[in-house]
Amino acid sequence: MPHEVKAVVAREKKAPVSVETIIVPDPGPGEAVVAIQACGVCHTDLHYREGGINDDYPFLLGHEAAGIVEEVGAGVTGLEPGDFVILNWRAVCGQCRACNRGRPQYCFNTHNATQKMTLTDGTELSPALGIGAFAEKTLVAAGQCTKVDPAAGAAVAGLLGCGVMAGIGAAINTGGVTRGDSVAVFGCGGVGDAAIAGARLAGAEKIIAVDLSDRKLEWARDFGATHTVNSGSTDPIEAIRELTGGNGADVVIDAVGRPETYEQAFYARDLAGTVVLVGVPTPEMRIDLPLLDVFGRGGALKSSWYGDCLPSRDFPMLINLYLQGRLDLGRFVTEKVGLNDVEEAFAKMHRGDVLRSVVVF
Incomplete structure (x- = not known):
């Protein structure tokens, strides 16, 4: 009935x-x-x-x-x-x-x-x-x-x-973060902080959180960010490069989904590094990048849809990590x-x- x-x-x-x-x-x-x-x-x-x-x-x-x-x-x-x-x-x-x-x-x-x-x-x-x-x-x-x-x-x-899986998956499944990597995350809301937590789970050595809000940056530290950058007062590209020996991060995750943050993520990665877009853009948004820069920097530009997750595999695993006190x-x-x-x-x-x-x- x-x-x-x-x-x-x-x-x-x-x-x-x-x-x-x-x-x-x-x-x-x-x-x-x-x-x-x-x-x-x-x-x-x-x-x-x-x-x-x-x-x-x-x-x-x-x-x-x-x-x-x-x-x-x-x-x-x-x-x-x-x-x-x-x-x-x-x-x-x-x-x-x-x-x-x-x-x-x-x-x-x-x-x-x-x-x-x-x-x-x-x-x-x-x-x-x-x-x-x-x-x-x-x-x-x-x-x-x-x-x-x-x-x-x-x-x-x-x-x-949805959100936590999208962020963790963006780091682990899509970005392929592994031990010793440097990771930068733009946007420290729920998805961004989940990406930070995922990078920490994967063993990233350096995790750089970027946001306009000092409050959100404090939250990011709680989830495992080792460094924070307020992009309202500091150039995030230069800050990330400075924190990574002048090279840029191995994996940069855009959890905002705006042209400005995507461009910053693109230039904040190391040569042959990976950019992951997990923030959801609106239909009218466009990005304009020099094609020569796309070619010359190598690496990968990826979109992460649902954190590239397989629910039957990932949900029970992450719940077990939670029950073990690791997430x-x-x-x-x-x-x-x-x-x-x-x-x-x-x-x-x-x-x-x-x-x-x-x-x-």
Whole structure:
């Protein structure tokens, strides 16, 4: 029988969100209904509200979530009611050219639930990143559920569903940070600090955090930054070069996603170094670099989509590191809020007052 639940909906572009009753259908073949326990407030949700993703309003917001499987549809294997799961937006198909080449982390045909959740008047909702988890319950493809140890707790586990995984993966999976590397990270919000934590896990020798906010730079030190640069008062390119013997960093991660920061990242890397873009740009942004510099500096310019993660591999591993005390996921949680507090959480995030507000059900 379909479920009536409370959820956060963005009805119009740039309009405040509202808490409304929605209809969650029973799971069909290959689907699951998950009772959400916690969901992080991610900047991507604000992008949806502002029209920065597409115009498929109304949106059911929320995607950085963990909870308990309540029901599964026909044909679902390896997942059953009662399982504690992190929701992901990379449910690999197993059949596309990337999957067939043994690279499922690049799956080109990730899937979501077939059925639609709706408002009570029947209006179909567009769930953020195919999840829609600012809701008491949500409907997803079974492959979007990754089982992990419930001892972690939903408020921290859910953060791996997007921002923290994106940052850690940008450093380890995309950037290939390894022991003894020098790493610079532009932007010390949730994703940037996760990249710093990932670089520390990988054994980087020098981790340089760059931001305009001294407060955020202090947060970055908590996650493992060995040096900080306030780019409002110091040229970050020169500072990074000075800190790396005049060479530039081996890996530079742009967790902001603006042309200015990308250009700084490009020139702050060592010859044959790697630039990783994990911050999300807006559609109108453009970058203009001398092609000769692109050629002459060598190395790699990479984009990191979801930290190039494979949820079935990476989520349980990172949860185990958390439970071992080697990855402080709890440090990302600035506050726990209710479903009615999402709009204010957006404002706090925009002001840089929080790393993560987490909606707890």
